[in-house]
Structures are given as structure tokens and as C-alpha cells.
Amino acid sequence: MRSERKLKKKKRKTRKIIGFTLLILFIGAGVYAASVYQSLAGAIQTMQGTEHKTDKRVDDIKFKSKDPFSVLILGVDERKNDKGRSDTMIVMTVNPKQESIELLSLPRDTRTEIIGKGTNDKMNHAYAFGGVSMSINTVEAYLDIPIDYYVKMNMEGFQDIVNAVGGVTVDNDMDLAYKGYNFKKGTIDLNGKEALIYSRIRKEDPRGDYGRQMRQRQVIQAVMKKGSSLSTLTNYDDIFKALGKNVETNLTFNEMLSIQNNYKSSLKNIEQYTLQGDNQRVNGIFYNIVPDDKKLEAQNRIKTHLGL
Structure with a gap:
């Protein structure tokens, strides 16, 4: 105990x-x-x-x-x-x-x-x-x-690390689409490939590189x-x-x-x-x-x- x-x-x-x-x-x-x-x-x-x-x-x-x-x-x-x-x-x-x-x-x-x-x-x-x-x-x-x-x-x-821990859950603050993947606003579950794509989005986010850095921090924290x-x-x-x-x-x-x-x-x-x-x-x-x-x-x- x-x-x-x-x-x-x-x-x-x-x-x-x-x-x-x-x-x-x-x-x-x-x-x-x-x-x-x-x-x-x-x-x-x-x-x-x-x-x-x-x-x-x-x-x-x-x-x-x-x-x-x-x-x-x-x-x-x-x-x-x-x-x-x-x-x-x-x-x-x-x-x-x-x-x-x-x-x-x-x-x-x-x-x-x-x-x-x-x-x-x-x-x-x-x-x-x-x-x-x-x-x-x-x-x-x-x-x-x-x-x-x-x-x-x-x-x-x-993505290997994400898969090794069984996937991750993050709170996405806006609807995003990138390379055929759609990430809805709200709490979402991601496997390794999805987490990698999610953390790479930049041009589709009006915050640009700052938004991408935020998502990378989210995935690592998760x-x-x-x-x-x-x-x-x-x-x-x-x-x-x-x-x-x-x-x-x-x-x-x-x-x-x-x-x-x-x-x-x-x-x-x-x-x-x-x-x-x-x-x-x-x-x-x-x-x-x-x-x-x-x-x-x-x-x-x-x-x-x-x-x-």
C-alpha cells in the first residue's frame, strides 16, 4: 500500500x-x-x-x-x-x-x-x-x-513511444484537419500515428508554430x-x-x-x-x-x- x-x-x-x-x-x-x-x-x-x-x-x-x-x-x-x-x-x-x-x-x-x-x-x-x-x-x-x-x-x-504506453488522450481546443486526419474539438484519443500527425499541424492552425508547439507539449505531457x-x-x-x-x-x-x-x-x-x-x-x-x-x-x- x-x-x-x-x-x-x-x-x-x-x-x-x-x-x-x-x-x-x-x-x-x-x-x-x-x-x-x-x-x-x-x-x-x-x-x-x-x-x-x-x-x-x-x-x-x-x-x-x-x-x-x-x-x-x-x-x-x-x-x-x-x-x-x-x-x-x-x-x-x-x-x-x-x-x-x-x-x-x-x-x-x-x-x-x-x-x-x-x-x-x-x-x-x-x-x-x-x-x-x-x-x-x-x-x-x-x-x-x-x-x-x-x-x-x-x-x-x-509514435513508437505513444504506442508503447497504449495511446494518449488530449484536449483539443479547435477543429483541425491534416493529411486526411480530422481532429474534432474536445477530448480525443490518439494512437501513435495520430499523435504524430496531430503534433505536426502548423499551417492549418492560425497560431502557426505556436499552436504546433502547444500540441507537442500536450502529447508529451499525456x-x-x-x-x-x-x-x-x-x-x-x-x-x-x-x-x-x-x-x-x-x-x-x-x-x-x-x-x-x-x-x-x-x-x-x-x-x-x-x-x-x-x-x-x-x-x-x-x-x-x-x-x-x-x-x-x-x-x-x-x-x-x-x-x-
Whole structure:
């Protein structure tokens, strides 16, 4: 009964978080059984990706000291014979001393210098030009902050994760139609393929990229809700395999466990905001142009949350 109460309490917390914390919450649920623990450890091994050492930090992050840290979340649309672009870019900052997490969404069309390429372009093109490393370097330069870790999720393969948890339920706020699929306003159930299509809709939504980002967050939150439930834990092996195939990170298994042990208080307050600018045409191409004062405001907010 005690374990059941703990799991129910954890389930309530999971409803508010996206992206990177999906992995942490799976660890939180998994440590109750040794077999789940071992399965997760194996999955994390397959997730290991590019090493990143930011030059914007003097000292390394110490999890036992509860140092604030940042994570760049990349939702990458990778298809056959196409390297893809990072259609979702979110900077997560975690501050356990303030007991808070902040999530800054960066519109993919934001015009900026692509570090390592030497040209001004849409921010999400950094991934197409130079993968994870160029994306991190570009975001670090744009926001003038250290990016300590990253989590890359393959949105094409995200349907495997949705199917592994038995589908998801979301609240759709408008009637939408895309590629032969019709999504009615209201509460709808989605399988993996439907969830992928639903999260890709952009031009059919008058909010454009902002509407698509909202739907992607909806689907990820719904996956977390199902993934933390007692019934879904019987499918943990399929869930971990799907994560291993479609998620990449530079966080190690031990680092994730340390975050789970030392940063739980950060889940108490979670705030999301977007660095929204104006749609302007430059040389015939539409960009999201963020005014300098808004950009500086966002930079200062993140630095404050990171204790810089």
C-alpha cells in the first residue's frame, strides 16, 4: 500500500512537466523494482549521444550541491534520407533552491546567427547544418547562457513511444484537419500515428508554430501521465526500448538518478513562456524577429534563474 501511495503521488506530479523530465520521471517510477531499474539502465546506454562542454561555465555542475542547470530540448523531425530540423527548441532551467523549473520556447523561425556557419538564418536550421553541437552553440550565443545538457527526441519515432504506453488522450481546443486526419474539438484519443500527425499541424492552425508547439507539449505531457500510471508499468520494457530508439542525451544514468534524488523540489513550480517576436520578411523569407529589449529581458530572466 505504501508503494502504491507513492506511485499515485508521483503520478499527480508528472502531469505538469515536458521533455527532459519525462526521462527523470521514468527513473522515479522505475527504481521500485530491480528488473525495471536494470531495463532502464540499459535503455539509457543506448541514448548516450554527443558530449558537450560549455565554455560559459567556470565550474562543473554539482548535483549534490543542488546547482541550477540548463537543458536544451530538441524535438527533431528526422525522416528517411533527410537529416531534419529541430522543429521544437525549448530551454529548460532548473533551480531547486527556488523550487522551480522554467521552460523557454524558442520559435523555430527565429532569425539569428548560426554559430559555426557564419550566416544569419532560422534558428532551427542550425541542426540541419551542424546537428546537436551547432544547435547548442547557436542557442548559447543567442541567449548568452551556458547550455549544460541536451535531450534530443526524434518526433518521427515518437509514435513508437505513444504506442508503447497504449495511446494518449488530449484536449483539443479547435477543429483541425491534416493529411486526411480530422481532429474534432474536445477530448480525443490518439494512437501513435495520430499523435504524430496531430503534433505536426502548423499551417492549418492560425497560431502557426505556436499552436504546433502547444500540441507537442500536450502529447508529451499525456505520455508522461500514461507512463507513470500503475497499469502502464507492466509495459516498461516496451516503453524503455522506444525511448532508447528515439531519445538522445548527454546525461548519464547516474546523473539522472542524482537529479531525481536532489531536485524533486523543483517540480513544485513550473512556468512556461515563449520568446515571441514579429513575423517579418527578409530577402523574401519570413522570420521571427525578436526585438532587442525582449531578447535582453529573456536573457536576464534565464541568467537570474541559473544564479549567474
